[in-house]
Amino acid sequence: MISISRFFNPEDGHEKEKKTLPLVPLRDIVLFPFVTTSIFVGREKSIKALSEAMVGDKKIFLTTQKDPDVLKPTIQDLFQVGTEARITQLLRLPDGTVKALVEGIGRGCIIKMVDQDSFQVVDYVGVPEKQLTDANTEASIRTVHEAFQHYVALSGVVSKSFFKGLHALEQYPSRYADTIAAQLPFKVQDKQTLLECGDIEERFFLLLKFIQKETEVFSMSQKIKGRVKEQMDKLQKRHYLNEQMRAIRKEMGEDGQGAEFVDLEKRIKAKRMPKEAAGVVRLELEKLKLMSATSSEATVVRNYIDWLLSLPWYRKKRVKNELVKAEQILDRDHYGLQKPKERILEYLAVQILVKKIKGPILCLVGPPGVGKTSLARSVAAATGRSFARISLGGVRDEAEIRGHRRTYVGAMPGKIIQTLKKVGYNNPVLCLDEIDKMTRDFRGDPSSALLEALDPEQNRNFNDHYLEVDYDLSEILFITTANTLHEIPAPLRDRMEVIQIPGYTDYEKYQIATGYLIPKQIQENGLDDGEIYFSKAAVEMIIKQYTKEAGVRNLERELSSVLRKIATEIVRTNTRKKYQVTANTVSKYLGQSKFRNSILEQEDKTGIVTGLAWTQAGGELLTIEAVTMPGRGKVMVTGKLGDVMKESAQAAVSYVRSRSGSLNIREDFYNDTDIHIHVPEGAIPKDGPSAGIAMCTAVVSILTGRPVSRTVAMTGEITLRGRVLPIGGLKEKLLAAHANGIKKVILCEENKKDIIDVPKTIQNQLDIVYVESMSEVLEHALVV
Incomplete structure (x- = not known):
């Protein structure tokens, strides 16, 4: 028997507390403290010991037998050191055995065992532990952790969550040590050594x-298995498996499957495919022959073969090379859009000359409703190609573009x-809609997956994860669409030829409404052309007062609403007559107007400047107000402005302070004057680098007392030195100025090159002044 003095010194002055608990001997298992495990108990005394513990405080003493075959162990048959444990769950099984879930509490050394009539009881004392020093603790834990991690990497005995x-x-x-020891497949004697x-x-x-x-033993066993596996004769193994599969199929009555294989072989021979794909499909067919028709893997292989055989590897639709007819189709389907049409015709012209070119990647960027997708459809009609559309809005899984690996179910x-x-x-017009609406998450970045497909230098060898063979996409005419250019990732944008579609003027909207939308909606609503007449004033009123957009989508809805009400009236009265929609009757069909044009001031005023802004719905007038009040030089900027406009206001005030002498302003005005700059309609967010000169003009006007001309509008950014910088969206801004009665527009000199995009009629009706410095702006804007 082990001496108790091995665990503590009786002369150290501490009396060890003796405890008494029912005993359950264990076979081939060692329980460590703070470890939970299940034990199965079949001996009658052990079952009664568990029952006795459940009546009391649910505590039990567990120790391991030296020989697991002993049915009635004495104290000499047990290891002296065991574990005090708590029973957390007890379950009686149908065969009479008991399953107990126990949790170790602490080590204990048996002093005495008493064999009662129904169960065994032991007297024991706790085993003291000699603690580590702080330095040894970290070193011991790190060393054991590295060794344990290495073993787990080889064997996978525990999960990563462990x-x-x-x-x-730690x-x-x-x-820490007991928890690791409990997880490893050590011998019982080794685990008992650790427990003691x-x-x-x-x-x-x-x-x-x-x-x-244990790591060495496991590594050696893996090496032995590898050697045995390599020594197997591959040819004999394959011959054996083939014979076995034939016998199985014959027994299962699957001989009819041979006809299916013959059909697949005929399809493979008849299908024109690249050499790589043809080799892969033949190899997969050989695999399929070795599989049972009812196995799930056979279904996966069969689907893969069907995909490879159903793709149009070399099948092309004949492309029309009639440039004049293509131009007629584009003009028939769309009004305006000269730049996109010109680019398509250029592509056709080059294709006629060289017979084959790399498919261009066109990106049509513009607000909703300007006809980006329908233009792609017209391109297909003009070139004689098939048309297909893929919506990328909300796509966030890379596999949507590159496919799933065939290891996944449902790939x-x-x-x-x-x-x-x-x-x-193999050569359709493929429209990738809403390419700026893709997102990324843990499933990957679909925009990056598109880089290969949309790169003319790489898409000849596009590799889909499911196919695992290269596919040639270079014959496809890709047309992508987006609402905003800056939301397209830069690497993807670099691979595309961007064509801006800024939106339609009111004149263009009128032409589209009368030439395209009204005839289309009359037909879709079951009416006849002779029954409906829209006056010019009525169409213009719907455009200006019931829609506010760059495109014509809402315009089409409003026209359809008018026609639906007329159709309802016809059905209700059961009479057909000629209906005239005029400016006076528009409100009858559509109700009160939804929008109003910006209203100019009735007279020139100080501190009020008209700026020009760009929105996705087109251009707008932007009123900027400035006032002064007694204070200490504080500058306030309000109107729900973004950071760019707030910084423009600060730059404008700094410019005015630096030039106060030349502007006839008191040099110390900021000591006793606060300036408040406000942009009305504060509920609408406003931002962008185009209001700097307007804010500066408002500040100068309010400080000098000189009013600003109400018929002058301006747009441009300002530097601290007073230089005027160029802006974007010029066409929309000038259209808004013209529509709202502005006579003179002040622009940056560098924007002169962009005026070519503005219709001549608009240019002729506006006095456009180009400036380079802020002093020129003030000269044209302020009234003497």
Whole structure:
């Protein structure tokens, strides 16, 4: 019997508290403190000991037998050191055995065992532990952790989540060592040695020794298995498996599957495919022959073969090379859009000359409703190609573009390959809609996956994850659409030819409404052309007062609303007559007007300047107000402005202070004057680098008392030196100025090159002044 003095010194002045608990001997298992495990108990005395514990405080003493085959162990048959445990769950099984869930509490050394009539009881004392020093604790834990991690990487004995819980035990070295020991497949004798070791430093040393030994044994066994596997004769193995599969198929009555294989072989021979794809599909067919028709893997292989055989590898639709007819189709379907049409005709002209060119990647950027997608459809009609559309709005999974790996259940190719199969031709017009609306998350970045597909230098060898063979996309005419250019990632934008579609003027909207939308809606609403007449004033009123957009989508809805009400009246009265929609009757069909044009001031006033702004719905007038009040030089800027406009206001005030002498302003005005700059309609967010000179003009006007001409509008950014910088959206801004009665517009000199995009009629009716410095702006804007 082990001496108790091995665990503590009776002369140290401390009396060990003796405890008494029912005993349950264990076979082939060692329970460590703070470890929870299940034990199965079948011996009658052990079952009664568990029952006795459940009546009391649910505590039990567990120790391991030296020989697991002994049915009635005495104290000599048991290890003296065991574990005090708590029963957390007890379940009686149908066969009479009991399953108990126990949790270790602490080590204990048996002093005496009493064999009662119904169960065994032991007297024991707790086993003291010799703690580690702080330096030894960190070193011991790190060394054992590295060895344990190496073993887990080889064997996979525990999950990764186990390490998270293990990390929380680093401040308890004893529990840390016991938790790792409980997880490893050590011999019972080795685990008992660790349980009996009260010196924690010695326990870490033993644990490291056992882990290294187990790692070596596991590595050696893996090497032996590898050698045995390599020595197998591959040819004999394949012959054996083939014969076995034939016998299985014959027994299962699957001989009819041979006809299916013959059909697949005929399709493979008849299909024109690249050499790589043809080799892969033949190899997959050989695999399929070796599989059972009812296996899930056979279904995966069969679907893969069908995909490879159904793709239009070399099947092309004949492209029309009639440039005049193509131009007629584009003009028939769309009014305006000269730049996109010109680029399409250039592509056709070059294709006629060289027979084959790399498919261009066009990106049509513009507000909603300007006809980007319908233009792509017209391009397909003009070139004689098939048309297909892929909506990318909200796509966030990279596999939507590049396909899923075939290891996944329900794997499929990406949207591009799926669309080509649906179209049946290798050279369609493929419209990728809303390319700026893609997002990214943990499933990948679909915009990056598009880089290969939309790169003319790389898409000849596009690799879909499902197909795993290269596919040539260079024959496809890609047309992408987006609402805003800056939301397209720069690497993707670099691979596309961007064509801006800024929006339509009121004149263009009128032409589109009368030439396209009204005839279309009359037909869709079941009416006749002779029954409906829209006056010019009525159409213009709907455009200006019931829609506010760059495109014509809402305009079409409003026209359809008018026609639906007329159709309802016809059905209700059961009479058909000629209906005239005039400016006076528009409100009858559509109700009160939804929008109003910006209203100019009735007279020239100080501190009020008209700026020009760009929105997705087109251009707008932007009123900027400035006032002064007694104060200490504080500058306030309000109107729900973005950072850019706030900084423009600060720059404008700084410019005025630096030039106060030349502007006839008191040099110390900022000592006793506060300036408040406000842009009305504060609920609407406003931002952008185009209001700097307007804010500066307002500040100068209010400080000098000189009014600003109400018929002058301006747009441009300002530097601290007074230089005027160019802006974007010039066409929309000038259209807004013209529509609201502005006579003179002040622009940056560098914007002179952009005036070519503005209709001549608008240019002729506006006095456009080009300036380079702020002093020129004030000269034209302020009234003497």
